[in-house]
Amino acid sequence: MEKQVSKISSNMDTSSIHSLSSESLSPKSYRCCGETTNPAHGKGRRFHLFQMLILPFIPILALIVQTAILLNNIMVHRQEVMDVETQVTIATELGRIVTYMQLERSEVAFYVYTNGSTPSILQRFEMTDLALENITNFPPVALPQEGGGMVEMDLTAFRNRLNEFRQKISSEESSMSEILAWYTAVNAAMLDHLTNQIKETDNSGVWRYLLAFKSLLRSIEGIGISSVYGVNYFGRGVLRDYNYINYVKHDAIAKDLLNGSLNYVPYLKNVYKKLTNAMKNYGSIQNKSDTIVLNNKRTPNITEAIDYFESVASYTNELRKLQQELRLVIKNYVNDDLQHAANQEAIGIAILIVVLAVSPIIIWLVRNAVATIQLYAANLASKAKELKKEKKKSDSLLLQMLPPSVATQLKQTKQVPAEFYSSVTVYFSDIVGFTEISAVSTPLEVVTFLNKIYKLFDARLECYDVYKVETIGDSYMVASGLPVKNGNKHVTEIASMALDLLAGSTHFKIPHRKSETLQMRSGAHTGPVVAGIVGSKMPRYCLFGDTVNTASRMESTGEALKIHISSDMKKALDAIGGYKTEHRGLVDVKGKGLMDTYWLTCKESITHRTVEMETPTYLQDEDSEPVFMRRLRGEDYN
Known part of the structure; x- marks a missing residue:
């Protein structure tokens, strides 16, 4: 999974728009006599200066020889x-x-x-x-x-x-x-x-x-x-x-x-x-x-x-x-x-006297011109290096907001047509009692709380072939099988991820209420969707269709610390195998009527529903909080 994610990221980097700021001015693009040299610094600068001085000297020497x-x-x-x-x-x-x-x-x-x-x-x-x-x-x-x-x-x-x-x-x-x-x-x-x-x-x-x-x-x-x-x-x-x-x-x-x-x-x-x-x-x-x-x-x-x-x-x-x-x-x-x-x-x-008199002047002018160009090249290379770093940051940020393939296509063509996917799995989760917690907490505490839990979830998502669609308040939406299709693996990827997130959430302590543990309610459904970019100022990759609504209803009709799945997802998991489920029975779903649903309990090789999950070290710091929050308090965040 990690190799696949790395490959997607690598393809995105190589296929993105090739700007002048990166490869075109990097030292690797300067080659002479089979050796890489940088014309803006050190030996490379002296070598290229020598080359440029030789160029006018050759016709001058030829003219001197011819005149002689x-x-x-x-x-x-x-x-x-x-x-x-x-x-x-x-x-x-x-x-x-x-x-x-x-x-x-x-x-x-x-x-x-x-x-x-x-x-x-x-x-x-x-x-x-x-x-x-x-x-x-x-x-x-x-x-x-x-x-x-x-x-x-x-x-x-x-x-x-x-x-x-x-x-x-x-x-x-x-x-x-x-x-x-x-x-x-x-x-x-x-x-x-x-x-x-x-x-x-x-x-x-x-x-x-x-x-x-x-x-x-x-x-x-x-x-x-x-x-x-x-x-x-x-x-x-x-x-x-x-x-x-x-x-x-x-x-x-x-x-x-x-x-x-x-x-x-x-x-x-x-x-x-x-x-x-x-x-x-x-x-x-x-x-x-x-x-x-x-x-x-x-x-x-x-x-x-x-x-x-x-x-x-x-x-x-x-x-x-x-x-x-x-x-x-x-x-x-x-x-x-x-x-x-x-x-x-x-x-x-x-003529010979004129050539001999003018030659030093020409060489001096060429040397000054080359020195100016090299100074400009050095400044340009420095700016290009900085631009490359900033481009990497912006690309990284864009990849966090949009899928890599979609971001690449959007940068190159400035438009991404909507696409139909015949089978994907959509996951929703929210925090039980979030409204009550928000009511008794300050806005800063609420933001800190959500930032920590979502950082935890985002870190675990890196291990799976899934795409985080969005977060709205305490609602967390993830999908698999799009925009890059992965066959029928989307069902197992979402199932494993849901179990992983549930296991991690049981060990998460609310930062400003240490005595309380986090309770999550999860739901998932498998079916067709239509996905595409919506908007131009803040474009978002959105999913549309009954599958999204059904997955949301699975979450809203579920229970705390349980993963509620539809019969369609249960059939898909049974076709692949390796997961245990419990039959819940018929559930009245708003807009859908009665639906036969199931609880996803665990993988067959795991006896307990909840599994210990290693939390990243940067999340174990209780004081970890968003930078903008420190700014609001006027603290030094450097």
């Missing part, structure tokens, strides 16, 4: 652009040296082919030497040495070798091939180094300008070589087979490289057209080139050779202007790239 990577990429790009600038500077200076060597080669060739008729060769040597003195980065280049072979030379070795070679220059044709080969080898070595420099910068956007620069420089080199053979043709009258082949080859290579350079940088085509249109002798250069290609033997003419030399020199000077234009484009491009890289680097540094 971006800044590093910008700095790497800037370094690459600076390297390109250095390489462009080296290429420009090297191209200048190549240009002076080309001019010197043309002067030397003209000097040889005209048998030393030009005195400007020494001035050309001085200009080349001055360019070599002003170069800041002269790369070691592999140059031809005496006796054959190649040797790597630095600037000093190259200048010594150049001066030695200049001293051996003669006007004989036998040395011309050697002169031409040496200058060509020097320029080829420098141009190869320039090409290697450009290959290293093919990842930057300036590479096509550098390639155009290199192609234009090689085109000028080809024109210079071919012009040497052209001067030879006009100065000697004919080109021998080897010289003719070299002329045609270098002339074709020069034109092809020039076209490639113009294709790499398309806007140079317009510049080239303007340069050629402005040249007065551009057409004569083409005509003389066609004449050399025919290679018809003619009378040597120094004047015509000088005119051809000057025309080609003028044309190459125009191409060098084009080269200067391209060099300016490269410089501007590199400068713009450097400026852009510097701007990006400044922006990256500024």
Whole structure:
């Protein structure tokens, strides 16, 4: 029985309205890494504070890392652009040296082919030497040495070798091939180094300008070589087979490289057209080139050779202007790239500084916000705990006023429909002579007396599957079989309870009249009833039907210290067995007429009708009385 009552109470607790005040804020609802923590107190608070601080720190750290990577990429790009600038500077200076060597080669060739008729060769040597003195980065280049072979030379070795070679220059044709080969080898070595420099910068956007620069420089080199053979043709009258082949080859290579350079940088085509249109002798250069290609033997003419030399020199000077234009484009491009890289680097540094400056502020704000939330959570948890306690008290009080199942349904749906029960047992009892006792007693004594006896009865009801319906004055009403149906157990539950209460009442002393014992009159009946909630302000679970009236008549027509039952209840007890009854006979019941009734005496295993009943210790205190009574007297009830 106790297990059943406990189960009903437990079901009521779990099925009641789930409010925020209990489970939702209890520490059990906070779990992290499989461990229960309370975010409002102690280690749980520190752990959750650490978690909340980590959350903003992760994106901040990611932003710092991203900005650092971006800044590093910008700095790497800037370094690459600076390297390109250095390489462009080296290429420009090297191209200048190549240009002076080309001019010197043309002067030397003209000097040889005209048998030393030009005195400007020494001035050309001085200009080349001055360019070599002003170069800041002269790369070691592999140059031809005496006796054959190649040797790597630095600037000093190259200048010594150049001066030695200049001293051996003669006007004989036998040395011309050697002169031409040496200058060509020097320029080829420098141009190869320039090409290697450009290959290293093919990842930057300036590479096509550098390639155009290199192609234009090689085109000028080809024109210079071919012009040497052209001067030879006009100065000697004919080109021998080897010289003719070299002329045609270098002339074709020069034109092809020039076209490639113009294709790499398309806007140079317009510049080239303007340069050629402005040249007065551009057409004569083409005509003389066609004449050399025919290679018809003619009378040597120094004047015509000088005119051809000057025309080609003028044309190459125009191409060098084009080269200067391209060099300016490269410089501007590199400068713009450097400026852009510097701007990006400044922006990256500024972003990094802002992130580093703002990060502590964000973390501090988050910490304050989390601390405020945790303080609020702690207060809320405390209030929720108090609310849970109060809810338990209110639920306990509600369960004492209404059946657990009915109370649960009433809280959840706010309405409980009436229900018909085909068979329940209803019990009534009252106190014999209560009116006389009340007449000679003070109200306080009457209340104290009723409070003690009903506490005794209420304590014994916990042992049975019964529901206390109500008390009206000295009348005590109990039912079994509702609102939770229990089959046919309701008859035995009421019978056992009635015997128990009767036995207890015989040992109860009236508090303010110690010499008198309590005399109870009890009655019970089994039958159908309708039960439901009545009222909304103070809802009561009420029973309706003839069964209630009959049970009340059984009590009112009974006798003191006896349990009066109807024949219907007697038949139900006989069907189950285990109880003894005595036939009373026919009784005139108001509103029912004559009824055959019985006395319930005891259980079959018990020989005496009255049984000793242990009274709870809190009821043995004669001074025990309701709290509100102490308030009325102004006593301290704490």
